[in-house]
Amino acid sequence: MTNTALELFCTRIVDAGRLTQDDVRELAREILPDGIMGRDEADLLLALDRAVADIHEGFSAFVTAEVVNFAVYGERPTGIITREMSAWLAASIAGRKGPTALGSRIAMEIVREAETSDETLIAFALKAKSALAKSLAKSLTENTADKAAACSPGRLPCAA
Secondary structure, X not given: OOOHXXXXXXXXXXXXXXXXXXXXXXXXXXXXXOOOOOHHXXXXXXXXXXXXXXXXXXXXXXXXXXXXXXXXXXXXXXXXXXXXXXXXXXXXXXXXXXXXXXXXXXXXXXXXXXXXEOHHHHHHHHHHHHHHHHHHHHHHHHHHHHHHHHOOXXXXXXXX
């Protein structure tokens, strides 16, 4: 079943190029008041995360909670991530370029919350977490190098 309100919301956010705290409230209260009801809704939210760079942090918390709730408790058998569910989750979270930070977080939270998870999702979650950690470490190293280059001898203050 298509959630037209969610599709219109996603289109508006992509056109605006940002997702604000007010948008997160609207999403939670008006568009998905009962949570995610199908895979297509989860897919739209994960695609929105990849499509928009300027996203309020509340969106990540909301989407993580909703996707975990749907995957673990909304699908049957309850609490069990089957091979088929695992394949869908891995494909949806990864997209074309691999998981975002939000996708990595969702995968880890599902594995943590579910009673049993298929090994495919467990392996995917661990790889996603590792890739995210490497990306963050690289970003931190580059940022530190940029700060060090900006500091010249004899110039105060320099906190590199």
